[in-house]
Amino acid sequence: MKKSHFLFLLLTAFPSFIFAQTDTTDLFSLLGNDEETTYSTATFKTTRLMNGHSVENQAAGVLDFRINHRFGNVNGGVYEWFGLDQANVKIGFDYGITKWLMVGLGHTNVDKTYDGFVKAKLLRQSTGKKNMPVSVTYVASSAATTLRWVDPSRRNYPSSRFSYTHQILVARKFSNATSIQIMPALVHRNLIDSLKFKNDVFVIGIGGRQKITQRVSVNAEYYYVLPSQINPIYDNSFSLGFDIETGGHVFQLHLTNSRGMTDPQFMTQTQGKWLKGDIRIGFNISRVFTVRQRK
Amino acid sequence: MKVKLVVFASLFLIASAFTFKADGLKYLTKNGKVSFFSTTGLEDIAAENNKASSVLDSKSGKIVIEVLINSFRFKKALMEEHFNENYMESTKYPKAKFDGKIDNLNDVNFSKDGTYKTNISGNLTIKDKTNQVKTSGTLTIKGGKLNGLTKFKIVLADYNVVIPSVVKDKIDKEMEITADLNYEPMK
Numbered sequence: 001m002k003k004s005h006f007l008f009l010l011l012t013a014f015p016s017f018i019f020a021q022t023d024t025t026d027l028f029s030l031l032g033n034d035e036e037t038t039y040s041t042a043t044f045k046t047t048r049l050m051n052g053h054s055v056e057n058q059a060a061g062v063l064d065f066r067i068n069h070r071f072g073n074v075n076g077g078v079y080e081w082f083g084l085d086q087a088n089v090k091i092g093f094d095y096g097i098t099k100w101l102m103v104g105l106g107h108t109n110v111d112k113t114y115d116g117f118v119k120a121k122l123l124r125q126s127t128g129k130k131n132m133p134v135s136v137t138y139v140a141s142s143a144a145t146t147l148r149w150v151d152p153s154r155r156n157y158p159s160s161r162f163s164y165t166h167q168i169l170v171a172r173k174f175s176n177a178t179s180i181q182i183m184p185a186l187v188h189r190n191l192i193d194s195l196k197f198k199n200d201v202f203v204i205g206i207g208g209r210q211k212i213t214q215r216v217s218v219n220a221e222y223y224y225v226l227p228s229q230i231n232p233i234y235d236n237s238f239s240l241g242f243d244i245e246t247g248g249h250v251f252q253l254h255l256t257n258s259r260g261m262t263d264p265q266f267m268t269q270t271q272g273k274w275l276k277g278d279i280r281i282g283f284n285i286s287r288v289f290t291v292r293q294r295k
Numbered sequence: 296m297k298v299k300l301v302v303f304a305s306l307f308l309i310a311s312a313f314t315f316k317a318d319g320l321k322y323l324t325k326n327g328k329v330s331f332f333s334t335t336g337l338e339d340i341a342a343e344n345n346k347a348s349s350v351l352d353s354k355s356g357k358i359v360i361e362v363l364i365n366s367f368r369f370k371k372a373l374m375e376e377h378f379n380e381n382y383m384e385s386t387k388y389p390k391a392k393f394d395g396k397i398d399n400l401n402d403v404n405f406s407k408d409g410t411y412k413t414n415i416s417g418n419l420t421i422k423d424k425t426n427q428v429k430t431s432g433t434l435t436i437k438g439g440k441l442n443g444l445t446k447f448k449i450v451l452a453d454y455n456v457v458i459p460s461v462v463k464d465k466i467d468k469e470m471e472i473t474a475d476l477n478y479e480p481m482k
Contacts, residue, residue, distance in 0.1 A: 026361040027321075027357055027358075027392070028359050028361065029391070030321065030323065031348040031361050032348070038365065038386075041365075041379060041380070042376050042379070042380045059373065061372075062372060062373070085400045122448070136480045176380075176384065177299075214380075215381060215459070244459050246462075247462055248373060286374055290371050290372070290373075293370050294368070294372065
């Protein structure tokens with residue numbers, strides 16, 4: 001009898017126990033916490049570090065009009081207006097075909113070179129359901145100089161004008177402000193100055209950015225050419241600068257020892273030496289236009 | 296005696312289960328629509344989030360809403376990037392929350408189909424800044440399902456959203472927020 005009394009009590013108390021519980025339940029806990037994958041975005045402010053590519057792609061349907069400008073060496077003194085008397089320009093158009101694929105075309109007056117590239121995102125850094133520590137992008141570009149042949153009397157092949165570059169960009173956004181990128185590259189030149197040098201040149205680049213305000217970051221970029229591959233008159237490319245973002249524009253202001261702005265030029269034909277003061281002031285301007293609107 | 300007890304107990308259980316169902320029914324959505332809009336004539340700022348989750352408790356009138364900031368979709372990709380990176384800092388403040396209630400709960404009959412005008416008040420938290428919000432909306436009940444609809448304006452500065460002077464002509468100081476939530480009864 002005592003047992004059933006207890007049972008009775010338990011049974012009747014049970015529903016009210018549920019009531020008491022529901023009244024104090026935090027409704028937010030009922031929303032559930034479906035874990036989603038959060039992809040890192042804006043590892044860099046724009047698709048270029050300074051001279052080279054960053055892991056950023058232009059969004060699908062967005063056209064990016066880019067003007068790159070490098071002045072002369074600042075050690076030219078007053079006569080050269082600290083380099084401002086010279087102009088090396090590259091004008092280019094980039095376009096995002098899908099969110100992972102972009103293409104671009106450009107032309108520069110440095111060796112009258114045309115270039116084009118294809119850039120594909122292979123991996124995206126993410127946390128949550130899918131965890132990926134880095135973003136990985138592949139870039140293939142080709143450049144063709146259209147200068148008149150130095151020696152028209154010999155047999156010149158059109159293929160001699162071309163160079164090709166393959167790059168794997170591996171980047172990690174460590175925090176909202178800090179991103180680091182490593183970019184091994186292979187440059188193939190069809191024509192080289194002398195047989196002493198290599199047609200295939202291996203280069204390792206490293207770059208990064210540190211935001212100093214929400215819209216301004218400091219960037220650095222260095223390309224190390226593995227030894228005994230290129231003419232020793234050439235040096236490694238190093239650039240240091242700022243990214244300044246205002247709405248649809250990104251301004252990149254920097255100091256660099258590279259004159260050329262296409263991949264084979266700054267990776268394998270950088271003539272300036274920082275320590276000698278062969279430093280150029282340069283800027284890139286990027287303006288994006290949404291050509292195809294998202295639904 | 297034992298039979299009596301069992302019958303009594305079962306009756307009580309059934310009865311309480313019913314009361315529980317009629318009184319304390321909660322409604323849930325995980326794909327509610329929350330959007331915002333502002334215009335200065337120069338530029339429209341508009342985005343939509345179709346992944347808002349919300350619970351409405353018909354007994355207490357309490358409503359909670361949660362949205363992930365990085366689930367807002369803009370027509371322009373760059374705007375979306377700037378929204379997350381510069382304005383909302385969505386990695387630092389991933390969620391916005393509303394914790395409020397229907398003030399005129401007695402005017403709503405959850406067991407009768409119809410459209411009811413509601414007064415809603417509560418706390419809205421964006422970027423860890425919480426402000427009181429008072430608004431009106433409608434609650435439409437049809438076949439046991441609910442639709443809650445409300446529109447209200449917020450001042451961006453109240454939520455620590457800073458508009459730099461270079462773009463102040465393009466971004467209005469106020470945003471109109473719309474929540475359109477289709478709830479289903481919770482099991």
